[in-house]
Amino acid sequence: TTNFDLKEHPHSRLNILTGDWILVSPHRTKRPWQGKVEATQADERPAYDPQCYLCPTNKRADGSENPDYKASFVFTNDYSSLLLNTPDGGLNDDELLVANSQKGICRVISFSPRHDLTLPQMQTAEIRKVVDVWQTEFEDLASYPWIKHIQIFENKGDIMGCSNPHPHGQIWAQNSIPVEVAKETQQQKIYFEQKGTSLLADYVALELKRQERIIFENEHFVVLVPFWAVWPYETMIVSKRHITSIIYFTDEEKTALADAIKRLTVRYDNMFETSFPYSAGMHQSPVNMGDQPYWHWHMHFYPPLLRSATVKKFMVGYEMLANPQRDITAEFAADRLRNLSEVHYKVKA
Amino acid sequence: TTNFDLKEHPHSRLNILTGDWILVSPHRTKRPWQGKVEATQADERPAYDPQCYLCPTNKRADGSENPDYKASFVFTNDYSSLLLNTPDGGLNDDELLVANSQKGICRVISFSPRHDLTLPQMQTAEIRKVVDVWQTEFEDLASYPWIKHIQIFENKGDIMGCSNPHPHGQIWAQNSIPVEVAKETQQQKIYFEQKGTSLLADYVALELKRQERIIFENEHFVVLVPFWAVWPYETMIVSKRHITSIIYFTDEEKTALADAIKRLTVRYDNMFETSFPYSAGMHQSPVNMGDQPYWHWHMHFYPPLLRSATVKKFMVGYEMLANPQRDITAEFAADRLRNLSEVHYKVKA
Ligand SMILES: O=P(O)(O)O[C@H]1O[C@H](CO)[C@@H](O)[C@H](O)[C@H]1O
Ligand SMILES: O=P(O)(O)O[C@H]1O[C@H](CO)[C@@H](O)[C@H](O)[C@H]1O
Numbered sequence: 001t002t003n004f005d006l007k008e009h010p011h012s013r014l015n016i017l018t019g020d021w022i023l024v025s026p027h028r029t030k031r032p033w034q035g036k037v038e039a040t041q042a043d044e045r046p047a048y049d050p051q052c053y054l055c056p057t058n059k060r061a062d063g064s065e066n067p068d069y070k071a072s073f074v075f076t077n078d079y080s081s082l083l084l085n086t087p088d089g090g091l092n093d094d095e096l097l098v099a100n101s102q103k104g105i106c107r108v109i110s111f112s113p114r115h116d117l118t119l120p121q122m123q124t125a126e127i128r129k130v131v132d133v134w135q136t137e138f139e140d141l142a143s144y145p146w147i148k149h150i151q152i153f154e155n156k157g158d159i160m161g162c163s164n165p166h167p168h169g170q171i172w173a174q175n176s177i178p179v180e181v182a183k184e185t186q187q188q189k190i191y192f193e194q195k196g197t198s199l200l201a202d203y204v205a206l207e208l209k210r211q212e213r214i215i216f217e218n219e220h221f222v223v224l225v226p227f228w229a230v231w232p233y234e235t236m237i238v239s240k241r242h243i244t245s246i247i248y249f250t251d252e253e254k255t256a257l258a259d260a261i262k263r264l265t266v267r268y269d270n271m272f273e274t275s276f277p278y279s280a281g282m283h284q285s286p287v288n289m290g291d292q293p294y295w296h297w298h299m300h301f302y303p304p305l306l307r308s309a310t311v312k313k314f315m316v317g318y319e320m321l322a323n324p325q326r327d328i329t330a331e332f333a334a335d336r337l338r339n340l341s342e343v344h345y346k347v348k349a
Numbered sequence: 350t351t352n353f354d355l356k357e358h359p360h361s362r363l364n365i366l367t368g369d370w371i372l373v374s375p376h377r378t379k380r381p382w383q384g385k386v387e388a389t390q391a392d393e394r395p396a397y398d399p400q401c402y403l404c405p406t407n408k409r410a411d412g413s414e415n416p417d418y419k420a421s422f423v424f425t426n427d428y429s430s431l432l433l434n435t436p437d438g439g440l441n442d443d444e445l446l447v448a449n450s451q452k453g454i455c456r457v458i459s460f461s462p463r464h465d466l467t468l469p470q471m472q473t474a475e476i477r478k479v480v481d482v483w484q485t486e487f488e489d490l491a492s493y494p495w496i497k498h499i500q501i502f503e504n505k506g507d508i509m510g511c512s513n514p515h516p517h518g519q520i521w522a523q524n525s526i527p528v529e530v531a532k533e534t535q536q537q538k539i540y541f542e543q544k545g546t547s548l549l550a551d552y553v554a555l556e557l558k559r560q561e562r563i564i565f566e567n568e569h570f571v572v573l574v575p576f577w578a579v580w581p582y583e584t585m586i587v588s589k590r591h592i593t594s595i596i597y598f599t600d601e602e603k604t605a606l607a608d609a610i611k612r613l614t615v616r617y618d619n620m621f622e623t624s625f626p627y628s629a630g631m632h633q634s635p636v637n638m639g640d641q642p643y644w645h646w647h648m649h650f651y652p653p654l655l656r657s658a659t660v661k662k663f664m665v666g667y668e669m670l671a672n673p674q675r676d677i678t679a680e681f682a683a684d685r686l687r688n689l690s691e692v693h694y695k696v697k698a
Binding site: 003004006009010011012013014016020021023024025027028031032033034035036039061079080081082083086087088089090091093094095096097098099100101102103104149151153154155158159160161162163164170172176178179180181199202203206210227279280281283300302314316317318320321322323324325327 | 352353355358359360361362363365369370372373374376377380381382383384385388410428429430431432435436437438439440442443444445446447448449450451452453498500502503504507508509510511512513519521525527528529530548551552555559576628629630632649651663665666667669670671672673674676
């Protein structure tokens, strides 16, 4: 027998959703840090900013004027990365230079008329309205028969490349399947074909037995640090029911998702008493490609902070050239998140 | 026929080395930037810093004292991510929680006794000595029969997670094949089995015909922006000869590699007249696994800067959840790099 211990010894873990491996170095937390320290973000914003292109009644880049909206507001990104009118075409030079035309739609969703809020500072009932918009937007985009994939996501905080602090998210829909989604499709499909069950349903059942990486659950969702987490406090929200996409969420499930997002993001803010930056987004079944019953809806949160509000994890040299590496274990991260309050630190008692 | 144009229309490109795709949005360069602006790094450093753990004669974390070295200096990382004495072992819980013990050696290479230099500021003859060290270290690490992969890399600049500005690189050697290397092995192997030639040799021959993405070449190396570049000014140095690893570099090739690194990194610094940050590293044949004749040595440079010394490209939301995206084309980037001077901006005429 062996005295190998996940809590102590360097090891690799398999991401069952992508098939990729990550390197975990639990002993390395004692490393001193003399590297880059991020500025803390000025966090006091006005409820309305006349310069903000997302605030109600303001002008946008294309000259149009935002409505005086009261909940959410959706519009086509003025600097869309994907366009509707891209001509078909491609290049294949000896199978060495290979390119394909890409067609798509990029939309922006303002989560609130209030410039000074973020998801964790909004009421669960307000977040619920955002979930409603995600569902209707997904349905609407899926009605274009050439759209195959719809990516709903949010970049929060300027260290996550967010260029406007007004609470908002994005949707990029396109005529092909992106790399990460192709990997998850493949892994879920193989598992479903072999076992007849959903990979994530079985995974969540096992995690609920183990109780080592669960942060909390509500009636319809489980929130956990995945065994193969890459980012220090990476988490995943998984639906308890085997649902292929947000289209099929019931009223109750939509409210429960809002509850899960609220409670998770409040914990994040409370960790370092700062507006916790992250990129978050849903993975779900591609559309207009026939039934993909192996797909199981889930939402990833990838937050970069490691040690404090100002020191993040860098995915650089070894990570870019070899594979992702982390210093704290998923179990340690889950423990910290589990023990944080669900009352936002800015809310006075 | 179609008027699809790689210079104008959104498209995806295939990375023939990994099999992954990236999204290119050439029309998006006009996007205004109100997001994060990085601080410019204070760039005036003393030739010797008594606080630096890499400077000659200084003390390190483990209490040992650095020699009064005159060229390079190699030692085992005091905070190694991989350790020699990890016990064997693993976990496989229903194929859902899967982990393996990892054993390895992490070394640090100081490139110069001078605290105030960087590779582009060193003489080609001095860089040549670094190449020598890379070769002997690779040979030495390959002599451990359980080591399968040796990752030589450098993180340059604090925005690339570098925690000490003293010029240095790292080597992480381990008992398994990292994800990115496994992908490149697979792609090169398939190509070699089908065509009997090296994927990268054929690719470079095609690029030399096209002349759209070549930056420069010397007798033994070609320096180019790969067709599938992800980072704005990503480049690759490829050996003209089909060499599987640095072990087989001749004297002439080692000098030519030093020349290529010098000329490329000087161009980088000249782009925004700043010490250009990047992560760089070599990909080459795994070791102690039998002959892998399809492997073709190359070196990647992944620099994050996009618009200026202070605005970088963020690989966030869409990129993390779906796939990498870039705004400028590889051809535009190659053009800029091709037209830059090879005399460092800090060198007075
Ligand atoms: O080893 P260093 O320089 O302390 O650390 C740096 O490089 C490592 C290897 O790419 C990364 O894992 C760290 O996140 C980064 O800060
Ligand atoms: O679309 P935005 O908010 O201007 O831009 C941000 O999100 C995009 C999608 O993840 C990224 O491509 C950009 O690098 C990032 O700055």
